[in-house]
Amino acid sequence: MSLYSGFIYFFGILSIFLGIMVITRKNAIHSAVYLIFCILSIAGLFFLLQAEFIAGIQIIVYAGGIMVIYVFTILLIKLEVVKGLKRRWEIKLITAIVFSALSGEILYLLLRKREALLPEEYGIAKGTVQAVGSYLLRDYLIPFEVVSLLLLVAMIGAIMLSRKKV
């Protein structure tokens, strides 16, 4: 196993472990810190898969932007630990059935032995800023503008929601 694939498995297993830690912590701020490191290890995975621009965006926007919103909200409102997983047993049963059916189906489809129709040589296209930018502004110009409209609407909505009198 080369160093390259070793790093891919390392980051993958690390991000799975940190993801499990995110959903099992009692305290929300601990979950937020684990989520930051989970996102950073996923960014490492993106670097190894030659998506350099996406990895940078992942670090800047996710780990630097979204997580700051999460931590600030946890700090702004009174932190109260919701105790345990106390729920009625019907809800637990339905949860277990739905989750095991979904995960069993997806993992069965992935673990079957099938030959994928991949090109002979892969890993040629590099996701540099130049390549992604020229795609974004040439072929995907209208979705790009629509997404900027979405951000404007989200900003107006957040301002409207956080006023004193809604």
Add this chain to the structure above:
Amino acid sequence: MVPLNHLLIIGTIIFLIGILGVLIRRNVIIILMSIELILNGVNIILVSFSYYLNSIKGHIFVLFIITVAVAEAALCFGLIVAFMRNKDTFDIDQMNIMKG
């Protein structure tokens, strides 16, 4: 080299961890973090497909997904702060004002 299936399995496991978090937790903030995990699992799958198919169209979709995640985080936290002003709890089982 790493086979494509292993990367798909890593992405799928992160997606399933996110779904499990949404189903079992009651704290609203941790449920939102699980939604971020779901989006990240999908991003891993898109990036690995575009690596193995020599195309960077997947990266464009990852950019759009990240933008939607930002909008969702901002709006959800506006909603949570507005909710906390009226009812003093994080528990999602208490959020039943609109129940008929």
